[in-house]
Amino acid sequence: MRRTYKNSDNVMVLNDLRIEHDGESAQIDHLIVYTYGFIVVESKSIRGEVKVNEYGEWTRSYKGQWSGMPSPIKQAELQFKLLKQYLCDNTEKVIGKFLGMQQGMGMRCYDVFCAISSDAIIDRSAAPRDIADKLVKSEFITDALDKKMNFIKFFNLAAKIADTRPTFNQDELQHICQFLLGNTQQCQNYSVNEKPAAWPAPTPMTATPETTSFAPVEPAEQRVSPTISAVAKPSDAVAAQCKHCGNCSTLSPQSGRYGYYVQCGKCGGNTPLKRPCPECNSQNTKVSKLKSVFRLNCAECSTITKLNLNSR
Known part of the structure; x- marks a missing residue:
């Protein structure tokens, strides 16, 4: 299949x-x-x-x-x-x-x-x-x-x-698919097929070298240049939050076919880290990771927003 x-x-x-x-x-x-x-x-x-x-x-x-x-x-x-x-x-x-x-x-x-x-x-x-x-x-x-x-x-x-x-x-x-996967805690070994007929698989994240950042595979219509502009503007950190229960303090970072997301330690639900840009509200964003730091990169206004995964 x-x-x-x-x-x-x-x-x-x-x-x-x-x-x-x-x-x-x-x-x-x-x-x-x-x-x-x-x-x-x-x-x-x-x-x-x-x-x-x-x-x-x-x-x-x-x-x-x-x-x-x-x-x-x-x-x-x-x-x-x-x-x-x-x-x-x-x-x-x-x-x-x-x-x-x-x-x-x-x-x-x-x-x-x-x-x-x-x-x-x-x-x-x-x-x-x-x-x-x-x-x-x-x-x-x-x-x-x-x-x-x-x-x-x-x-x-x-x-x-x-x-x-x-x-x-x-x-x-x-x-x-997002509703079915996100509203019930899934077994750790479930998987789905490749994009575009796919949805994130909750596989544990692996460390990446300091000199590189992982660019999640995205559909062609959402794909943007992997290079961040030299005039990129920093923005204040944004706290990640479980979309199901609102929890912010026990979020476990995961990676899947469509990039990074967090799994809630309270309700078990999954929430994508990709979101609209907080500066210009553009949907043309992607999430990158360097060591343990996650960033939301906007291709429209070049804003880089740090994503805080353990805000209390």
């Missing part, structure tokens, strides 16, 4: 995503967020043979011994039920309004797949059709996803007119 969708503007992949809502929680192996909706992919590493009978019941063999196993499809469907409820209950936080009307989440496409190890033997001959179609070997998963997402070619005007599926634009896709 990383290789297939890393250059896609319409598909984002979130791995090992944790959702908490209404006293329930779900750990989703892979969530595809795309123009028309969402797809949960439950991955199973299984050696040997897997059978699904006409009742949708699963059995597997291990060293010649057969035993029953929980249905990964049912597991994915329960995860999706919680995810859909979570999104629908937070619609106003996830997507905005169109022509003054609040858009909905309920009519989007919601689907599930189970990806089984490529070296497993799958017997789906007796399985119900709706289950058999969702059971895919891992090397064919992107083919199944492409077929399900069904992106219509730009030149097929008739098909586009007949397609009534509500859509997310690119900004909404980004905001949905």
Whole structure:
């Protein structure tokens, strides 16, 4: 999935995503967020043979011994039920309004797949059709996803007119992913695929040499020159603050695909360090790091603002 969708503007992949809502929680192996909706992919590493009978019941063999196993499809469907409820209950936080009307989440496409190890033997001959179609070997998963997402070619005007599926634009896709990743504390080992179909992965920061500063990878439309003007103007320090709980004192710096951010030690939420310039309010900024000091560099007015991560 990383290789297939890393250059896609319409598909984002979130791995090992944790959702908490209404006293329930779900750990989703892979969530595809795309123009028309969402797809949960439950991955199973299984050696040997897997059978699904006409009742949708699963059995597997291990060293010649057969035993029953929980249905990964049912597991994915329960995860999706919680995810859909979570999104629908937070619609106003996830997507905005169109022509003054609040858009909905309920009519989007919601689907599930189970990806089984490529070296497993799958017997789906007796399985119900709706289950058999969702059971895919891992090397064919992107083919199944492409077929399900069904992106219509730009030149097929008739098909586009007949397609009534509500859509997310690119900004909404980004905001949905940010909402899902930022509102629940994630496991430290989750990862996401490369930009632009990506979102920050909470990997620990590593020290950089004194003579260099790390320039975060950014989309082409946000990329600015890595060189700071010689007439750059210093500005007063700005305190970083958790956007979820307002905490300022226990923020842990992290780095991801889209640059630097902080993880709150109080609520566990993630907050990007990139922000508008405090001098000219330009969005054309980037964050750099030299030793333990973080700076916000503005490409419009050349202001350099120190970011204070532990203000009390």
